[in-house]
Amino acid sequence: MDLHYSDEDLAFRDQVRAFLDSHLPKDLQAKVLQHLRLDKDDFVRWHRILARQGWVAPAWPREFGGPGWTALQRHIFEEECARAGTPRIMPFGIDMVAPVIMAFGSQEQKARLLPRILSCEDWWCQGYSEPGAGSDLASVKTTAVRHLDADGEHYIVNGQKTWTTLAQHADMIFCLVRTDASVRKQEGISFLLIDMHAPGVTVRPIIMLDEDHEVNEVFFDNVRVPAANLVGEENRGWTYAKYLLGHERTGIAAVGRSKRELGLLKRLARREHKNGRPLLEDPLFAAKVAALEIELMALDMTVLRVLAQAGKAPGPEASVLKVRGTDIQQMLTELMLEAAGPMALPFDAAYLEGEQEHSVAGDDAAAPLASYYFNYRKTSIYGGSNEIQRGIISQMILGL
Amino acid sequence: MHFNLNEEQVQFADALKRWIGRDYSFEQRRAIIASPEGTSSQAWARLVELGMTALPVPQEQGGFSGGATDMFVVMRELGRALVVEPYLATVLGAQFLKLGGGHGALLEAVATGELKMACALGERQSRHDLRDILTRAERDGAGWRLDGEKNVVIHGAEAGVLVVSARTGGAQRDEDGITLFAVPADAPGLRQTAYRGLDGLRAADLRFDGVVLPPDAVIGQAGNGWELLEHGADYGAGLLCFEALGAMEALFDATLEYLKTRQQFGVPIGKFQALQHRMADMYIHLEQARSMALLVAVKLDGADAAERRQVAAAAKYRVGEAARFIGQQAVQLHGGMGVTDELAASHYFKRLTTIDLTLGDRDHHLARFMAQPGFQRAP
Numbered sequence: 001m002d003l004h005y006s007d008e009d010l011a012f013r014d015q016v017r018a019f020l021d022s023h024l025p026k027d028l029q030a031k032v033l034q035h036l037r038l039d040k041d042d043f044v045r046w047h048r049i050l051a052r053q054g055w056v057a058p059a060w061p062r063e064f065g066g067p068g069w070t071a072l073q074r075h076i077f078e079e080e081c082a083r084a085g086t087p088r089i090m091p092f093g094i095d096m097v098a099p100v101i102m103a104f105g106s107q108e109q110k111a112r113l114l115p116r117i118l119s120c121e122d123w124w125c126q127g128y129s130e131p132g133a134g135s136d137l138a139s140v141k142t143t144a145v146r147h148l149d150a151d152g153e154h155y156i157v158n159g160q161k162t163w164t165t166l167a168q169h170a171d172m173i174f175c176l177v178r179t180d181a182s183v184r185k186q187e188g189i190s191f192l193l194i195d196m197h198a199p200g201v202t203v204r205p206i207i208m209l210d211e212d213h214e215v216n217e218v219f220f221d222n223v224r225v226p227a228a229n230l231v232g233e234e235n236r237g238w239t240y241a242k243y244l245l246g247h248e249r250t251g252i253a254a255v256g257r258s259k260r261e262l263g264l265l266k267r268l269a270r271r272e273h274k275n276g277r278p279l280l281e282d283p284l285f286a287a288k289v290a291a292l293e294i295e296l297m298a299l300d301m302t303v304l305r306v307l308a309q310a311g312k313a314p315g316p317e318a319s320v321l322k323v324r325g326t327d328i329q330q331m332l333t334e335l336m337l338e339a340a341g342p343m344a345l346p347f348d349a350a351y352l353e354g355e356q357e358h359s360v361a362g363d364d365a366a367a368p369l370a371s372y373y374f375n376y377r378k379t380s381i382y383g384g385s386n387e388i389q390r391g392i393i394s395q396m397i398l399g400l
Numbered sequence: 401m402h403f404n405l406n407e408e409q410v411q412f413a414d415a416l417k418r419w420i421g422r423d424y425s426f427e428q429r430r431a432i433i434a435s436p437e438g439t440s441s442q443a444w445a446r447l448v449e450l451g452m453t454a455l456p457v458p459q460e461q462g463g464f465s466g467g468a469t470d471m472f473v474v475m476r477e478l479g480r481a482l483v484v485e486p487y488l489a490t491v492l493g494a495q496f497l498k499l500g501g502g503h504g505a506l507l508e509a510v511a512t513g514e515l516k517m518a519c520a521l522g523e524r525q526s527r528h529d530l531r532d533i534l535t536r537a538e539r540d541g542a543g544w545r546l547d548g549e550k551n552v553v554i555h556g557a558e559a560g561v562l563v564v565s566a567r568t569g570g571a572q573r574d575e576d577g578i579t580l581f582a583v584p585a586d587a588p589g590l591r592q593t594a595y596r597g598l599d600g601l602r603a604a605d606l607r608f609d610g611v612v613l614p615p616d617a618v619i620g621q622a623g624n625g626w627e628l629l630e631h632g633a634d635y636g637a638g639l640l641c642f643e644a645l646g647a648m649e650a651l652f653d654a655t656l657e658y659l660k661t662r663q664q665f666g667v668p669i670g671k672f673q674a675l676q677h678r679m680a681d682m683y684i685h686l687e688q689a690r691s692m693a694l695l696v697a698v699k700l701d702g703a704d705a706a707e708r709r710q711v712a713a714a715a716k717y718r719v720g721e722a723a724r725f726i727g728q729q730a731v732q733l734h735g736g737m738g739v740t741d742e743l744a745a746s747h748y749f750k751r752l753t754t755i756d757l758t759l760g761d762r763d764h765h766l767a768r769f770m771a772q773p774g775f776q777r778a779p
Contacts, residue, residue, distance in 0.1 A: 001403055001469050003698050009401075072401065280776070283767075290770045294692075294714040301691035308403050320687055323680075393683055394676035398656055 003304070005076075013076050020084040023049055032085040033264075035368035037212060037352050040123070040169045046087045047120040057094045057118060064102060064110070065118050071307050075250060082256025090166065093117040093124035095251075097174040100191065100240050104232035113193070127161040127175035127194070127218060128241070134163075135388045137176065138185045138238065142220060144177035144192055146227065146234075153227035155179075155192065157200075157220045163382070167203050167216040170196045180235050191237035193229040194220070208378075210371040211349060245384070250303045252318055252383070253325035258296055261332045265289060268339040268365060279339060292331050299324050316396035319389040326379035326386060333373040340366035347371070403694065409473045415450050416477040424481050426744050429600070433484060438602040439558060443485050448513030456491050458498060461507035468635070468700035472642045472693065479646025482744075482751055484600045486516050486555035488639055493517025496563045496580060496632040500620035503582060506561055518559035520550035520583075520606050521633070528764035530565065530629055532573045535608065537566040537581065544568075544618075546581065546589075546611040554758070556604030557594035560585055563632075564608070568623050578625040581617045588612070599754040600747065631705070634712035637759045638696045641719040644755045645693045648726045651748040652686055655679070655730045662735075675733060682726050689722035706774060713760075713769040720762040723752040 005013070028042055050056035058074040060066030069077065089095075098117050101109050116122045133139040142159025157177060167173065173194050180188030194201070200223035205213045232240055269280035269289065279285050302324070306317050337344050346361035352368055359367035380386040394400040405413070423446065432440045447453060455470055457463025464470075471491070478487060494510045494517060497503040509515035526532035535548025546566055556562065562583045570577025583590065589611040594604040620628045659670030659679060669675055696715035699708055727749040731738035734745050741747075756762060769775055 001405070001694070001698060003401055003403075003695075005401060283770075286770050286775075287766055290766055290775060291717075293775065294718050294766075294769065295688070297695070297711075297714055298688040298691045298718055301695050302687055304401065305403055305691060305694070308401065320684055323684060324688065387677070390677045390680035391673070393680040394670075398670075398676075398679055398683060400656075400659060400670040400676050400679060 005072075009072060009076060012073055013080060016077055016080040017084075019053065019055075020080060020086065023053070024084055024086055025049075028087060029085045031354060032087055033260075034364065035372045036354050038087055039354075040166075043087055043090060043169075044120050044123075047089055050089065051118055051120065056089060056120075057098070059095065060098065061102070064098075064114050071250075075303070075307055078251055079256035079259075082254070082260055085260065090123070092126050092165070092170075092174075093120075093122065093172075096126060096244055097124055097172075097193070100174070100231060100244050103243060104191075104236075104240050106228075108228065109193075109231065122171040123166070123169045125164050125167040125170035125173045125196070125218075127164060127173045129163045130160060131162055135385055137241065138189070140176045140178055140189060142175065142177045143181075144179050144190060144225070146179070155225045155227060155230070157192070157194065157223040157225055159220050161218040161220075162206070162215075164203075164216045164218045165214060167196070167218050168205065168213065172196060173218065174231075176237055176241055179237075183235070186238040188235055189237040189241070190234050191231040191240045192225060193231060194223060194225050198223050198225070200224070208375065210374040211347070212352075212371070212375065214375075250306050250318075250321060253299055253303050253321040254329060255296065255300050255303055255325070258325070258328050258332060259300075261329075261336070262289075262293060262296060265332060265336050265339060268336060271365075272339050272341065285335075285338070288335060292328065292335065295324070295331075296328055299328060316392050319384075319392045319396075322383065323380075323386045323389045323393075329379050330376050333369070333376040336369045337373040340369045344370040344373075405469075405473060409470055412451070412455070412470065413473045413477055416452075416474065419446050419450060420477065420481040420483070424483060426482075426747075429482060429484065433596070433600040437558075438596055438600075439485050439555075443483070444513065444516075447485060447487060452487065453490065453513045454511040456498075457494060457507050457511040461504050462511040463507070468638055469697045471639055472697040475639050475642035476646035476649075476693075479643035479648075479751075480650040482600070482647065482650075482747055484602075486518065486558045486602075488636070488643065489518040489555040489559065490516045492519050492632065492636045492639065493559070493561065493563045495635045496619055496628065497582065499628050499631055500580065502616070503619065506582060509560075515560045516555070516558055517561050517563065518553055518555045519563045519632075519636070520553040520556060521563075521565050521629070522551055522553070523549060524551050528760045529573065530633055531575050531578065531626060533565055533567045533578060534572060535564070535566045537568050537579060537613070540612060542615045544581065544613040544615075546583065546608045546613060548608050550606045550608075552597075552603050553606055554597075554601055554603050556606055557585075557592045558602060562606070563619065564606075565625065565629055575626040577623055578629060579622045580619040580625045580628055581613055582619055583608075583611065583613060583617065597754060599751040601751075601754070627705075630709070633759055634708055635700055637712050637716040637765075638700045640755050640758060641689075641693045641696055641715050644719050644723050644752060645690055647748050647752055647755075648686055648689060648723060651730045651745060651752070652682060652726060654745055654748075655682070655733050658734055669733075678729055678733060682729050685722040685725045689719045692718040706772065710769060710772045710774045713765040713772070716760055717762050717765040717769060720756040720765070723756055724762075727752040 054067055057066050058069055058077055062068045130140050144155040144157045146155055173196055175192050176189050177192045178188055179190040200221040202219040204217045206215045270278045272279040274282045343363045343366035348359045348367050350356050351359040454463040455466040459465045497507055521530050537544045537546045564581045564583045566579055567577055568579040589609045591607045592604045597603050660668050662669050692715040696711050699711040730745050731749050737743050738745050
């Protein structure tokens with residue numbers, strides 16, 4: 001057993017740190033660390049800075065423009081980005097649709113779409129969930145019917161997707177669509193790429209409990225999609241979708257970000273007072289923070305253990321990381337809310353949107369914390385709810 | 401970076417598995433517990449033969465200089481089989497001698513298996529606080545005179561030599577003025593009241609009335625024993641984490657097997673979602689505990705004392721949480737059978753429960769974790 005990073009890995013970490021020091025714009029960093037809302041420009045700006053460095057797609061093979069890092073290097077990179085407070089690289093293009101295109105797409109799709117994903121010319125969103133198909137994705141009803149006319153082969157798409165994250169920014173959506181209703185429900189699904197600017201596509205905002213516009217409903221009304229936008233074979237989409245879901249492994253635990261937030265929680269708890277003493281010295285509160293810190297230490301090790309098996313096929317152990325990772329993220333936001341106390345009450349949308357320098361209540365650190373807490377209730381629901389993950393653990397790992 | 405065991409570690413584990421499979425079944429263990437001695441001289445002889453007592457002893461004293469990761473492998477196997485022999489008590493005693501320096505002859509005797517040891521650290525009032533010591537040692541010519549009481553000393557009556565913490569200065573809960581002594585079990589003035597614990601292990605209360613000790617009975621330095629005591633106790637807490645991991649693995653496997661075979665309402669009970677989710681939560685606890693046991697195994701031998709304290713406290717707390725959850729749920733999932741003496745599950749539950757009460761419970765180690773500079777200093 002040896003848990004030390006090699007000299008090469010440490011040198012790599014220093015290289016990443018130096019890059020982040022010099023290239024992460026301070027205003028972006030401040031927004032992230034302060035939990036303010038990021039707009040499209042913020043995401044695109046950071047995406048393009050990383051793309052220029054050749055680091056925006058850490059998991060991609062070199063032939064498509066990846067940096068050729070090991071799994072451990074990717075982990076170090078993610079940790080350092082989280083520590084520094086970079087915006088996230090939206091996963092829908094880089095980490096979700098791109099691996100499917102690489103594995104199952106045509107040469108033409110690879111040549112046309114992958115460079116545009118790397119450069120962020122196309123903003124992608126995900127069209128999996130439907131009002132009747134949340135965790136039960138095989139139940140998708142959106143239809144795609146194949147036609148041939150003077151303009152060539154194409155699909156006519158009708159239906160509705162929902163919970164579509166940041167679709168308001170998107171140029172493209174990858175969808176699970178039903179192309180055969182007569183067979184077993186998993187066997188009639190195809191994986192289709194749709195232009196969000198095509199006639200018949202409508203995006204309707206869903207405002208969440210923190211009053212943020214992060215997700216949407218997307219409607220397709222006789223949308224014409226070239227047949228060349230089908231990925232792989234017709235009716236094999238379920239296989240590709242599962243490939244995508246199994247692709248994400250250790251990043252899902254978000255240990256790096258949780259470590260950063262734990263630091264913030266402690267700073268808040270030292271600044272706030274209870275009974276005339278720093279809150280972090282209150283035994284009841286400190287015990288909750290300590291228990292959470294230990295939970296995070298354990299998850300950190302669990303992630304490293306999964307990483308140590310890198311190269312093996314992605315497995316259901318990601319479910320353990322998802323459940324624990326999101327539990328910890330939620331507990332962190334809950335304790336931050338408690339640390340802010342009554343100062344978390346004022347809601348200041350203008351401040352959250354970055355439209356004014358200070359919050360109305362005068363406590364800039366506390367102002368976003370209630371929104372953050374409410375927003376993060378999503379984490380145990382999305383990506384396959386934690387109940388679904390427990391089902392995967394009991395069936396795939398435990399054989400029940 | 402890797403988590404693989406080396407060849408020797410795999411061999412140690414295999415040898416233990418073979419011996420346990422042959423000579424330490426649940427029924428054989430039951431007979432050992434019921435015997436008047438409560439331990440088995442044959443089992444001890446086998447552990448010695450397999451090199452287990454020599455494993456942690458330094459090479460200069462005839463051992464293998466095994467580190468904490470080697471002990472991880474051994475204790476995990478002993479935990480899986482709920483072995484009740486005085487192994488942990490002995491190697492922990494040896495660890496104090498090792499940390500203190502000197503006492504080479506005793507370490508040699510541990511390596512050869514001639515000497516069993518025990519650690520008398522707790523007192524009636526001290527609960528989990530090892531610095532809370534009333535037992536006193538006064539200067540007596542060149543040597544010392546020991547008076548006081550120690551409670552629930554695991555394998556206290558089986559040991560040939562006891563590591564005893566005593567106060568040679570300072571007030572009841574001071575860190576200064578603590579001294580550790582190596583006390584022969586047959587020293588005049590030492591009285592033992594032996595009993596069996598609920599987990600099947602033997603224990604004893606010890607009374608010292610004017611026990612006379614030579615100057616070289618001191619382990620480490622007189623009056624400066626706290627650092628040694630804390631360091632050794634962290635090592636012991638680590639060993640308990642490894643043992644608990646083995647016990648949790650075995651109990652988890654047995655429970656999973658039961659869920660797959662036990663039929664109710666015409667299906668295996670493992671088909672019910674409520675039980676599946678309970679089992680998934682047990683699995684998550686087990687994985688988190690495994691991670692912490694591995695982490696403490698790697699950090700126990702490190703030179704960084706602050707890091708060792710922090711990780712040992714975190715591991716003992718987290719493993720204790722898992723042990724409680726997995727123990728309670730395993731009993732629940734076994735239904736009525738789970739609360740019987742007949743089933744191994746209840747015995748695992750009992751051992752896991754007592755491990756939490758040994759060398760600091762969850763609350764103790766959480767508080768200790770909070771008190772470390774590493775917690776208070778925000779990153």
